[in-house]
Amino acid sequence: MTAPYILYGSPLSPFQRKAEAVLALKGLDYDCVAINIMAMPDWYLEISPLARIPALRDMSIGTEGTAGTIADSSAMCGYLEKKCPQPSAYPDDxxxxxxxxxxxxxxxxxxxxxxxxxxxxxxxxxxxxxxxxxxxxxxxxxxxxxxxxxxxxxxxxxxxxxxxxxxxxxxxxxxxxxxxxxxxxxxxxxxxxxxxxxxxxxxxxxxxxxxxxxxxxxxxxxxxxxxxxxxx
Ligand SMILES: N[C@@H](CCC(=O)N[C@@H](CS)C(=O)NCC(=O)O)C(=O)O
Missing domain, CATH: 1.20.1050.10 (Glutathione S-transferase Yfyf (Class Pi); Chain A, domain 2)
Structure with missing residues (x-):
């Protein structure tokens, strides 16, 4: 994995699609790691305790375990906005x-x-x-x-x-x-x-x-x- 972010999930998840679009809007590169939602591995359930995809990892914060990870697409989009404010994905008003x-x-x-x-x-x-x-x-x-x-x-x-x-x-x-x-x-x-x-x-x-x-x-x-x- 060489990109600064990892998305765990599947492109077929509309929530991952939302997160991918925000990453792309901000010009941020990411690697995708497939998670089988019918049999989520234990290591992934530690990252996403609600047993949902996607989850994001910011490699600059942590590369293993739960370090640097955020579950929930809304949470990760909010995080990306704070970390990389431009171009903005949220109205100023x-x-x-x-x-x-x-x-x-x-x-x-x-x-x-x-x-x-x-x-x-x-x-x-x-x-x-x-x-x-x-x-x-x-x-x-x-x-x-x-x-x-x-x-x-x-x-x-x-x-x-x-x-x-x-x-x-x-x-x-x-x-x-x-x-x-x-x-x-x-x-x-x-x-x-x-x-x-x-x-x-x-x-x-x-x-x-x-x-x-x-x-x-x-x-x-x-x-x-x-x-x-x-x-x-
Ligand atoms: N609030 C979550 C919802 C994510 C969600 O519901 N993901 C679905 C896939 S699209 C899932 O993981 N479902 C697992 C299951 O049904 O067992 C988000 O925004 O990321």
């Missing part, structure tokens, strides 16, 4: 800062629960364990649970390019990271119904800060998802 944290939480909770838990998992985890994809659960989530969340985000964007003002922030990164989780295997929401949100997703899919992660994801998913699933 106090109110916009609060709004950014709220939108990050919205992405990390309901979007993750439904997009990751209700669509990605039933399809990909089944494929990983040699089972048929659970398309019934994925379709129910896609058609019933995700639309109200997309409605809220469409309203928050209010026709804009970014969620807060005219600058990319942790709100955009967190929301895009979760939207990509379903986009990777089922495509975007219907652009006729959610025009601003789908334009936002398209722009984020093309943004430099997501390229390393998306390339890794597409490579990992190529065999399991030769064609995107139609969940409509």
């Amino acid at each position: 106090p109110f916009l800062y609060g709004r950014a944290l709220w939108l990050e939480e919205y992405a990390d909770s309901v979007l993750a629960m439904n997009g990751g838990g209700g669509v990605f998992r039933p399809i990909i985890f089944s494929a990983m364990t040699g089972k048929e994809p659970d398309l019934e659960t994925a379709r129910k989530t896609w058609n019933e649970k995700l639309p109200p969340l997309w409605d809220y985000l469409e309203g928050q964007l209010d026709g804009g390019k970014y969620f807060l003002g005219d600058k990319l922030s942790i709100a955009d990164i967190s929301i895009a990271a979760q939207l990509m989780q379903t986009d990777l295997i089922a495509g975007p929401p219907d652009p006729a119904q959610w025009p601003a949100l789908t334009a936002f997703l398209e722009a984020m899919n093309a943004h430099d800060i997501f390229q390393r992660n998306l390339t890794a994801c597409n490579k990992m998913l190529a065999k399991m998802v030769p064609e995107k699933f139609d969940l409509s």
Whole structure:
């Protein structure tokens, strides 16, 4: 390992995608170490006692054990912002800062629960364990649970390019990271119904800060998802 940071986890985790985007935004190099979430090793559980990926290691602080490690994507993004303030991933204005944290939480909770838990998992985890994809659960989530969340985000964007003002922030990164989780295997929401949100997703899919992660994801998913699933 030669980079100054290590990310433990998998590129397929939307939370790792968020952390990778913040590292890329700040121009920080990192190595990735794969963690199997179905059988996390004991040494990793010491770093991440809630048994979640990703976790970050700052090699300048510690290279072994729990030294220099931070679990939880929000904690690690906050840390990176303090350590390397520019370019900033958080708005300067106090109110916009609060709004950014709220939108990050919205992405990390309901979007993750439904997009990751209700669509990605039933399809990909089944494929990983040699089972048929659970398309019934994925379709129910896609058609019933995700639309109200997309409605809220469409309203928050209010026709804009970014969620807060005219600058990319942790709100955009967190929301895009979760939207990509379903986009990777089922495509975007219907652009006729959610025009601003789908334009936002398209722009984020093309943004430099997501390229390393998306390339890794597409490579990992190529065999399991030769064609995107139609969940409509
Ligand atoms: N709050 C955590 C959430 C991380 C999380 O939920 N990660 C999922 C993978 S995307 C996980 O580790 N799940 C473990 C499991 O389901 O056993 C963060 O922001 O990093």
